Amino acid sequence: MVSIAENLNTIESRIRRACERCGRDRSEITLVGVSKKHPASAIAEALETTSLRHFGENYVQEYVEKRQILTGYPQAVYHLIGHLQRNKVRQLLDFPPHLIHSVDSIALIETIERIMAERYPDMRQNLLIELRIGDEDTEKTGMDPRDLDAAAQRIEACPHLNWQGLMLIPPLGQDPENSRPYFKKIHQIFDRVNQTRAQKLTVLSYGMSDDFEVAIEEGATHIRIGTAIFGARQY
Secondary structure: OOOHHHHHHHHHHHHHHHHHHHOOOHHHOEEEEEOOOOOHHHHHHHHHHOOOOEEEEOOHHHHHHHHHHOOOOOOOEEEEOOOOOHHHHHHHOOOOOOEEEEEOOHHHHHHHHHHHHHHOOOOOEEEEEEEOOOOOOOOOOOEOHHHHHHHHHHHHOOOOEEEEEEEEOOOOOOOHHHHHHHHHHHHHHHHHHHOOOOOOOOEEEOOOOOOHHHHHHOOOOEEEEOHHHHOOOOO
């Protein structure tokens, strides 16, 4: 059985080659290991045997359970990358993550702000806005780009939120090149937003096990890789 460390070595080699192809430095890329449906022991193994420090979870209850188990690993950095329901925000903020990637509505923005103000008046929660771009299934999560300006204005009025960038999940496809137009589009939106902001957005979260090299070539700063690091889901 291939170990997490061996898998990560392979991924790191591919990341570095992708960076070389497009003239980027490896330090520009944050690798988020997607540990959903894997036990807390897999995160512990990664922390003990590799340089991986960023971990992404999709489900709030699973995230909270792992945070409770892994209190002995303060070096771990946690990301919430799955769809976040408003009724789960309070539970999530029992253990505020480093970054919430999947904010997809003004109502969710307002809920996070309200609970942060109640519970952590001296803190700001980092977040990304997830966009739904192109011809994706309309039932997919993500905000319509036409609503982004209104969402940005609302975030600016929230003293307990720190908007850092954009997140995208493109339609699934056999060929990684199918993702490239979506990555290009969200990068264009990112650049447009930054033209009007004094405090620039810095994070672009896209690229998974099947297309992360294309994502790096198209400007991703955070790539989210699960199966290629941890193997098949265990539950």
